[in-house]
Amino acid sequence: MAKDIQITFDCSDPAALAAFWAEALDYEVQPPPQGFDTWDDALRAFGVPESEWSSRSAIVADGAPRVFFQRVPEGKQVKNCVHLDVRVAPGLTGDERMQALEAEAARLEALGATRAYRVEPRPPMEHGFITMLDPEGNELCLD
Structure with a gap:
């Protein structure tokens, strides 16, 4: 179980x-x-x-x-060893996938997140994602 x-x-x-x-x-x-x-x-x-x-x-x-x-009393010191992947574009590929990720990135930016970087699709191994930081600097990936 x-x-x-x-x-x-x-x-x-x-x-x-x-x-x-x-x-x-x-x-x-x-x-x-x-x-x-x-x-x-x-x-x-x-x-x-x-x-x-x-x-x-x-x-x-x-x-x-x-x-x-x-x-906790201390602030974030280094890159997270664990982060959340927020799966907002399952099954989507190419431009359609990246447009969905960009829309979600914009929504999260309006809530206080910041964009770290974008990785473009390079099939077959990379489908593309956007790394963001939450309002306290914790990494998350839009996938």
């Missing part, structure tokens, strides 16, 4: 990064536990100090891994 996984990002602003990735992946910010209208209500009831309320956030989607964001 496959194990359930969670993907975790260390970051400086969990709520902002969760909001970006929720839009990028068509997820939603995880709602508060049952019985609570807001996360503030839940955290207050759980006795979490208010200074910690913005230290974590998560996004969810049915049937997909939960993505968790936790505040």
Whole structure:
């Protein structure tokens, strides 16, 4: 049986990064536990100090891994050893593929991402992709 996984990002602003990735992946910010209208209500009831309320956030989607964001004191230092490939053009090739990737790159730029570089298709081994940086500089590839 496959194990359930969670993907975790260390970051400086969990709520902002969760909001970006929720839009990028068509997820939603995880709602508060049952019985609570807001996360503030839940955290207050759980006795979490208010200074910690913005230290974590998560996004969810049915049937997909939960993505968790936790505040850490240090900023990003080097290139990520692991990154997400956001598969926005499966089955597309050539100009049609690159146009779909460019459209998604523009959408993510409007949400705060930046473009790092574009790799052109060179069949049969390379189908083309665009490497982006999320608002905190974490790499992701539009594939």
